[in-house]
Amino acid sequence: MPLLWKPESWSQRLAELEARSGDLKEAPLRRDVRSLGTLLGDVLREQAGDALYEKVEELRQSAIRRREEQAAGKSKEAEDRLQRTVLSISTLPVEQAYQLSRAFAFYFELINLAETNHRKRRRLSLQLSGDSSRQRGSLRGTLREMKRVGISATEAMDWLRHVFIVPVFTAHPTEIARRSVLFKRRRIGEFLEDLDRIPVPDEEILRLQEQLMAEITALWQTDEVRSRRPTVNDEIKMGLDYYDVSIFATLPKLYEEVSAALASEYGLDIDISELPLLLGFGSWIGGDRDGNPFVTPDVTREAIRSARARLLAHYQQQVQLIIDLLTTSAQQLPISNELKQRLDGYLTELRAGTQQLFGARFEFELYRRFMVCVHARLLRAAGDAASDADSLESALSALPAYGSAQELLDDLSALRRSLAENEGLRLAQTLIDPLILLVRTFGLHLHTLDIRQHAKLHKKTLQETSDWCAGNASIVPQGLSKEAADVVETFRTIAEVKAGCSPEAIRQYVISGASSVEDVLGVLWLARLGGVEAAAKGNDPGLMPVPLFESIEDLRNAPEVCRSLWNLPEYRALLASWNNMQEIMLGYSDSNKDGGMLTSTWEIFRAHRALHEVARECGVKLRLFHGRGGTVGRGGGPTHRSIYAQPVGAFEGEIRITEQGEVLNWKYSDVVLAERNLELMIAASLDALARPNTLDPHGHQSGILLPEWEAALEELSDTAFHFYREQIIDDPEVLSYFETATPVAELEHAKIGSRPARRSGKRAFADLRAIPWVFGWTQSRQLVPAWFGVGYAIEQYSQKPGGAKLLRDMMAEFPLFIDVIRNVEMAMAKADLGIASLYASLVPDVGMRTRVFSKIEAEFNRTLAAVLAVTGQKELLETNRMLAHSIRLRNPYVDPMSLIQVDLLRRKRAGEDTDEINRAIAGTINGISAGLRNTG
Template sequence: MADTPTTPDKDAPLREDIRLLGRLLGDTVRDQQGEASFALIERIRQTSVRFRRYDDLDARRELEGILDALEREQTIQVVRAFSYFSHLANIAEDQHHIRRSRAHLLAGSAPREGSLACALERAAHALGQDAPAALADFFTHALVSPVLTAHPTEVQRKSILNCQTGIAQLLDERDRMQLTPEELAANVDSLRRAVLTLWQTRMLRPARLSVIDEVNNGLSYFSTTFLRELPRLYAGIEDHLGQAGAELPAFLQVGNWIGGDRDGNPFVTAEVLERAFALQAAAALGFYLDELHALGAQLSLALGLVQVSDALLALAERSADHSPHRSDEPYRRAIAGMYARLAATWHALLGSAPPRPPVGEAESYADPAEFAADLDILHHSLVANGTAALARGRLRHLRRALRVFGFHLAPIDLRQNSDVHERVVAELLATAGAAADYRTLDETARIDLLLAELATPRLLASPHLAYSEETESELAIFRAARRAHLRFGPAAIQNCIISKTADVSDLLELAVLLKEAGLLRPHEGALDVNVVPLFETIEDLRNAPGVMDRLFALEPYRALVAARGELQEVMLGYSDSNKDGGFLTSGWELYKAEIGLAETFARHGVRLRLFHGRGGSVGRGGGPSYQAILAQPGGAVQGQIRLTEQGEVIAAKYGNPEVGRRNLEVLVAATLEATLLADGGAAPDPAFLDTMQALSDGAFAAYRGLVYETPGFEDYFWQSTVISEIAELNIGSRPASRKKGMRIEDLRAIPWVFSWAQCRLMLPGWYGFGTAVKAWLAARPDDGLAHLRRMHREWSFFATLLSNMDMVLAKTDLAIAARYAELVRDAALRDAIFARIRAEWQDTVEALLAITGQRELLDGNPLLKRSIRNRFPYLDPLNHVQVELLRRHRETHDDERIRLGLHISINGIAAGLRNSG
């Protein structure tokens, strides 16, 4: 609806912020690079805007002419300017989301969909008098865990993130405070300095990123967001539930793969894992020490003015703080003693002294529970003696943070490929004389042999024998995991994930390796970590329910599941299944696998926890988390869910604390609704399932026909995208491919999707749908379209699938993609493949619009449509320049300035698209 004089333009503040930041960036370019550079960049900007907003073809030709004629140094300046603008636009958009959320709260609007308030309100309405008990049971047994992962297309530097945080805080200040003219001028000056700092901060890394660099990058989100915002979110839920004094279990936790994910990354070693835990512990303990220090300053309560508990007095008496100035301040003395114990804990765990020394010597805490007990003494004394309000501030958040993060900060998952486990187990069996050639055995013989090994406490590995480098490395990892358990507690490592799980023996092989490190102890019937299969390919997804059925039929394994609380986690791979079978088939096979797994687990009396290996992009299972969780089949979300957060999506979701808290809240709200308000697993109209299978079969054939069955397609892909440059530039710690060579099968799914996004084709997020729908409608000319429209209206799975495809198609630009196609040296190959892609895109768009009833892409998502309209004029020049840089780079190879410009363009396009990897 158009804004009228009485209807304020809600997006006006966003446009004002973007104009302000753009003007400050322009001023910075003029001051730093000169008037000529500024004039060139401004001409490019205006021409690009003219083309995008008015569909001016003359403007497009003018733009291409300007960009093609740029000299090398001009190219780098243009790429830098438009890349930084993408980052600044992201900051402005995030701030606008915060602004709009606050406006709704200030106006007393009804709770918005995706908020916890809305989810709790829906639960209360739907469940009536049963709601309190149902909610209590949900939070008792729930687990909601976003898991941070690193990958080859992570393109943000921590220094850049710090600059962006400063700019966001200054924009936030303008929103929340009524500034005087002098204060407003000072704010603009501060913004100008922040933009200048951003411009002069190196965007790229001079050397390839190490795993420890990735660990440090991930830790920045804990200090910025998680350590502070998770306790606030918990407090908000507790207050909303209105249960006086009740504290929720630590059901919402942040997981981590960085430092433990070895699949395809030879640089993750036992030493790296231990270093990662040391860095994590330093972050957690450092936060607690700072909070204790601040708490001591706040709790200046004096005897004679307040009553305190005997336990608090005893805690104060044990303190090393004997200052006469604080002799009547028991809380401060108690906190000083706790600080000294926590400082000793720092030394015991990390072997060094904390940044701020304690007042005296003290014994270290044996575990987080001891520290928590002392904090509880503070809490109970305040509550019991008329000062409960003081317990509800910093102390409440510190107590919650400790319960969530412990001394380890975040659990690190271990992950390795099943092929590696197989080779290691085979070598151990051979050297121990248990099996001459394990790898030649059939599945039944493997299972029998592995179960026999799991029944005995005897170890296979001997300290007196030499093993291959791979086997030594794998054994070292598991032994390091055991040491982490002893050092930080069992919460430090809770899951071991098996990539490319294909059969039962893959899980039993990992169990044998865990036994070698003492993480599985047969005589005690103890298993210290979850053995988690990861089903990734289309074939593996189809086989997943059967594999788990056969596994649970094995009594020794079933006993291990019982030891883990009758719960089994299963991870589903969105990325590789998409690369294997295309977007539509991947989504459908994942849906069917979840139904089959839920039925299998129910039959065996085992609780299912699904771990969704979603990427940021739609081509890797991405898209809005709220809709994705609610679109799960009935019975798939049983109060517990884990999902990966990857790449630039981590920065987009959690780089800003308020945005981060909102995204965490969305995950909880969706999990609660999917668990308590689901329809009990009733399937939609059976005809929908039949239709979906037919569409999947058609899309699968079209996708496989292009990607895997078209001669020369690998050459087309490697020449028309930035994949080879991603492989050689310093973008991540792991190789882009699992093996050397150009085979699509060996390429990691992340750079596969990222490369298609960079050239604005987004092919993994839509290819095959148009062909499938066209064929299906041809066979049902009378009622076919009406049937598909009903599927879209009534089935959330299908609606979410099309919504994500809508977003991807809107971000696609065939004209720009055609310029990348020109990089393919074989003209006949180029023309043949691009013609097929163009035709499929047209068919897919037409099918999507017909089914949804939209006139244009994103008609149903005006916010995203606006965002794309605002940012595409600034993305287009980056793409045009990137094509030219690719051409020059492939001609010269040794020009560092061209490499620099190319890398910056990759960064800028990823920032502009926001969910490209």
């Protein structure tokens, strides 16, 4: 086997790593992609034969030539080539079509891994060169800019104390990979990272290549399409895996980077144990009931139990490591009186003397003896039985379980103080501080589990239980419908969880479709019926109702609804127990489906700003929860840019953000990637709080909204909204077109997620979830939710005197408008109307097909012209060459899969509805998802 990763010289490899720009910088990525492609080609020949490999190459080359013809303006030649390819695919047997789609999907798997490895490589390069302070979104860069404009160290630390970010993991049906596939991906990623070492002997390169070949072969032999829909418990396990894979190891490294950044930019010397807590974690997996009948009270109990078990297992590993390494002897250095008293207290509790209990074990190593007691209490907390083979462990099992995270923190803090007082500060910083940080972050519960249900179901339950009151809390009302009984039982489950040792595991109750004060008060009434105390008390933070404002109308009404709520005397008493904190959730997905991209973005911005104004008026500290998806059509896009684009003066540093489905693997599959993603959020929040640009007389993109810009955005939004509603929502043909011109109906066969695509069995637009709405449009390469209406609004406004110049000024200076246009640009670059027209051909009603696709095509071309005019570019992504290159790299592989999918859908619609066809279609769905990276 040729050594694909062997360079001409190792100095050249080092030069690639040190390169700041140009071809040399991208050379390692090209090598990874080319070499992985070569290995996959060998696997395809070996596993599936030369005929399949040759067909893959034929389709790939055809796709490349079609793209080249399009770029050269040869539209007729490109269209002819597309039709010839479609014809050649239509004659393929279903099994061969399936194998072809698998082959292309595997190219994407490997390209994605190569790009991920390159992101890690470039981060390392910046760290080596010292240029990380200039990287967009880096904490050092933000602190350096703050210092440059005169923000003092004291002020910087004060801003940092305001930052608290909570990524909330969700299991919406957009993550297409199975757990077994995710594991194999990580293995390949590790091998690629090993190949980046300098130097690597030839024998090692050969060994790594052979291991890569083995993993690619294993992937090929693995079912990428699930044979059954995943259960919620499956999704719980997938979400928890990311803690073991990256997050536990990432947090200490991240806080060390925060400490180092403060030292380098401000000269501050702060240990990670003294830094403010900047991050927490949340989850919806196992708690989100809205439209998912499979999330039962038992599933919620399992989600809480599994999270706690995963966390305590990690704590036990870390404590055991400390026991192994903290060998300081009392014959060399003493321990503090405080720690001695704690250790003696444990012995007293066990009614045993030191000699009787430990004998000669750790005779002078009192730190180890203390940590053995800590380990025993953790075992009890986890419910693990002591080993009969270990008499010490068995004797210690009589110690009580930790009843709260504070008890564990008290023990660890006493240990740290003893080390610091007795020449062991370095040991404390290395061994104890990382564990203290984890306990501060995760407590004994790992993450908060949000409960979510729709306001309509609460109203139904309230109607059925109207004759009951809190006095009947011990009795379940009889004669309830299944839906109402489930709501009541959900609150009883919350009460049960809160009665345990981690009442903070459930803090928020999210109300989907909230539109009124009554929607919030109804949840409080139901909580009382279920025996849940909403007010905070002792270690229990209570249960806060979190209204989720989703539709355009509800976003507009949200400030007034909250004003009324916050002025109710009984609710103010609850707020006081929550330290006058209120969380409000803003829905990106449904507002986009309801009003279009531009209006959704603007109305969320306006609601965000107005809610903060009302909160200040009412003396409430507001924390917003942003329900963003992975795609532009559901609020996705670069995290730093979106956080910084928040309204000036309407952000207090605390923010919760959903991390949905497919993006989890992209952001948290590796320690380096997780650290970068979390650093981005911290740096962006700090930037949005301190706003150093506003203190610089020559600063740009300060975020300040000029009156003329606000008026322009208001007019753009109004124009886009009415156009979108008229052309999409109010046109009954669009939903019919959507259901036949996209594979949305086939998502069920892809076995992607546990949640159904609709809230009920109705085939109405309002009943269709935003996720499949976006997924279907994206799979069919139309991406309508991400851009429709934007071009029309810009065109109309640009016709006004001075309108075009004003929009260009906004594009240069206003972060929100920049974010909108760049996200639209990214989505349009992934669309392909030539291929979309093939999906449109699936619509049997020719008149409907022509009418709907014609207006989609017209608006796409209008939006393309508008984006180029506003940005001053000649082509899409002209200023984002890395993304443009990535999309160009993927197109020759995703295009054939789209053509195969269209052909398979055509066969199915013609009556060939077999398991083989459905499996093949599911394979194309998986492959296109991998190719476009974010499809739901």
